[in-house]
Amino acid sequence: MPLIGALPQPITSAPLVLFVYLVLILLLGSALASVLVRNMLYGIGAFAASMVLVALLYLAIAPFLLVAVQLLVFTTVSAALLFGLLRATTGLRTSSVGRLSPEWIVGAAVCAVMFALFAVVLGATGWPVQACCAVPDSLGAALGNTYAVGLAVLAVIIGSAALGSGFLLMAPTLPSPRGGGSMSSRSPRGGGTRPVNR
Amino acid sequence: MSAGLNLLLVASAALFSIGALGVVARRSAVVMLLGTQFMFVAGALAFVSFARFGLGALHGTAGATMALFAGAIAVAELAVGLALAALVYREHRSFALDADRG
Numbered sequence: 001m002p003l004i005g006a007l008p009q010p011i012t013s014a015p016l017v018l019f020v021y022l023v024l025i026l027l028l029g030s031a032l033a034s035v036l037v038r039n040m041l042y043g044i045g046a047f048a049a050s051m052v053l054v055a056l057l058y059l060a061i062a063p064f065l066l067v068a069v070q071l072l073v074f075t076t077v078s079a080a081l082l083f084g085l086l087r088a089t090t091g092l093r094t095s096s097v098g099r100l101s102p103e104w105i106v107g108a109a110v111c112a113v114m115f116a117l118f119a120v121v122l123g124a125t126g127w128p129v130q131a132c133c134a135v136p137d138s139l140g141a142a143l144g145n146t147y148a149v150g151l152a153v154l155a156v157i158i159g160s161a162a163l164g165s166g167f168l169l170m171a172p173t174l175p176s177p178r179g180g181g182s183m184s185s186r187s188p189r190g191g192g193t194r195p196v197n198r
Numbered sequence: 199m200s201a202g203l204n205l206l207l208v209a210s211a212a213l214f215s216i217g218a219l220g221v222v223a224r225r226s227a228v229v230m231l232l233g234t235q236f237m238f239v240a241g242a243l244a245f246v247s248f249a250r251f252g253l254g255a256l257h258g259t260a261g262a263t264m265a266l267f268a269g270a271i272a273v274a275e276l277a278v279g280l281a282l283a284a285l286v287y288r289e290h291r292s293f294a295l296d297a298d299r300g
Binding site for chain 1: 199200201202203205206209212213216217219220223224226228229232233235236239243246247249250251252259260261262263265266267269270271272273274275276277278280281282283284285287288293
């Protein structure tokens with residue numbers, strides 16, 4: 001009996017291969033934009049898009065639990081932390097567009113339609129999860145049984161990080177923020193403004 | 199045309215390089231943190247790719263588990279790093295990590 005069985009075959013289904021290539025190209029492009037763009041707000045938006053694209057890539061090659069966690073937890077938490085930082089420091093100004101303006105309504109409608117289409121395709125056909133064949137589906141059991149100690153350590157690490165960041169933000173000896181500013185600040189030597197995002 | 203381990207490892211290496219570029223070439227603490235996030239994601243992608251296409255695919259859940267752990271650690275690192283970035287901003291009114299240089 002061989003110790004290692006036959007190697008898993010690469011993805012050969014044409015639509016799935018196209019999907020993987022497209023997602024990879026978009027992922028690398030948005031990652032590059034996120035690192036290189038000067039406007040921090042756009043950079044964080046590109047970062048969030050990259051995280052969503054990673055989740056889409058996982059959809060083709062990984063168990064669905066990882067897709068859900070990547071999409072619902074990692075992406076939202078990272079984006080929320082980054083936007084929270086911007087709001088607390090450089091002052092993330094609210095949009096001048098009203099909440100019930102046509103722009104928001106059209107945007108929300110497009111997002112809802114895209115999400116519904118995605119859910120229908122995923123629910124009705126199982127594509128691309130089923131199309132890429134034998135993906136193991138026992139991740140939850142493996143996490144609970146095999147990696148229970150790892151999960152416990154992870155919980156301790158996350159708790160420590162939350163406590164540490166909270167204590168850092170509440171540091172009493174540091175000067176308090178001097179009000180919300182703009183994306184540029186005055187130089188300490190009084191020589192005009194300089195961009196914050198470098 | 200197919201999509202296999204080689205393609206995903208090349209993509210993972212490219213993503214890691216983009217993250218390293220952000221850490222090395224930019225002075226903004228936030229962009230540096232984004233770069234480290236991309237490096238975490240690249241490592242997780244390599245784990246998942248090996249679990250799906252590589253020799254270790256008999257234990258396919260191991261790669262996804264490592265990706266979950268790496269993602270959670272990355273989020274924890276991001277939380278602490280952003281708190282530090284907020285402190286840097288309070289001190290210097292800038293996210294640039296060399297803002298106190300002359």
